[in-house]
Amino acid sequence: MMILGLVRWMQPVHGYDVRRELLSWSADKWANVQPGSIYHALRKLTDEGLLRTVSVEQVGARPARTTYEVTAKGEDEFETLLRAQWWQVQEPPDPFVAAFSFLPAMPREEAAAALRNRANLLRAGVESMRASLDSDWVGTRKPVHVGWMFELWLARAEAETAWCERIAERIESGVSYLSDGMERAEGWSGWTDGTR
Amino acid sequence: MMILGLVRWMQPVHGYDVRRELLSWSADKWANVQPGSIYHALRKLTDEGLLRTVSVEQVGARPARTTYEVTAKGEDEFETLLRAQWWQVQEPPDPFVAAFSFLPAMPREEAAAALRNRANLLRAGVESMRASLDSDWVGTRKPVHVGWMFELWLARAEAETAWCERIAERIESGVSYLSDGMERAEGWSGWTDGTR
């Protein structure tokens, strides 16, 4: 749980603060935390004894805001969780890879075009990232390691760009999708080989 | 939905077949489809009119197995879904990135060690992938594009390996985590700067 970590370094906080911080990191993209989940998570963590409510303030007739802070147990749990993620490699599910596994269901032309398009989109992303890396915003107003995360994305994106173009060429070159050993093997009748 | 695509090229199938195929692709890793979700998904897709049940056989006193196939509407929907994934770039949530964003909560030494470790794990993965790419198994018994997916993982993993080592060095070199512009800015008291 990511929320726990956030509460830990902003404590004491209330839900809305956490939400804003998450959105400002646009963390809904790379963590799986949508605004809606936050309050549920906070309550659950409290039930488990990892958080403790500090106070419940009420300003006018607005919804009461509850402020949380981390307990000793929560601190422990966070360390454990954090270490688990740091020491393990565990590749995240990627919808594109899933879609790519259905390659033979796409007409060759379209597949190649889509890959080229993807390469361009990635390049655009790289460009805009580089821009904000060079600009002073990330350079001076954010901790240094935020820039490092950008570098990771950059490296990944560049690797992927190259791959997209390589594969696009192969597809256009008309290589058969069925490998040598299984030209006439049965059970693959569902595949169109991109030539429908 | 990924299940739809699978049913589409294995039809007619029953749930267990789908499950086996998914596991054999170890798709529980890169798609988010655990065995438990399959039957629910099949039923839901049927309710939505994307699938149609073909028959319900019963062998002895075992659970009845229901066989499905794709309807015309399901075919359409699949095309739409597939294209959405092919033409969009949408980076998946990555738990490591999430954990990395808490870098300042880790002692410097450990962070560096963990990154080095990660680099090694990635290298090991690359190695074993390369091995199975060279072996005949992927080369001859699987469609060619499965090999291409391996190449993508490889490219990503190599990029990330390099990054890990670069960052590990920086961390060891003792750079401050706080960027120049915010040395004395308030509100960051929760950060330990890796020197607890």
Next chain:
DNA sequence: AGCGTAATAACCAAGTTTGACTACAGTGCC
């Protein structure tokens, strides 16, 4: 002064995912 829009703070019901569990049939081993 009046009015519309944005921000604040949270809730909730509905939909999804998950891991654990059931129950039976072959198969191999002693």
Next chain:
DNA sequence: GGCACTGTAGTCAAACTTGGTTATTACGCT
């Protein structure tokens, strides 16, 4: 023949996510 084990097929309740909604206050504009 008896027994343990693996493979087959699917169910289920509990946990988790999500997107939309409420209700009030502050702000800006004319």
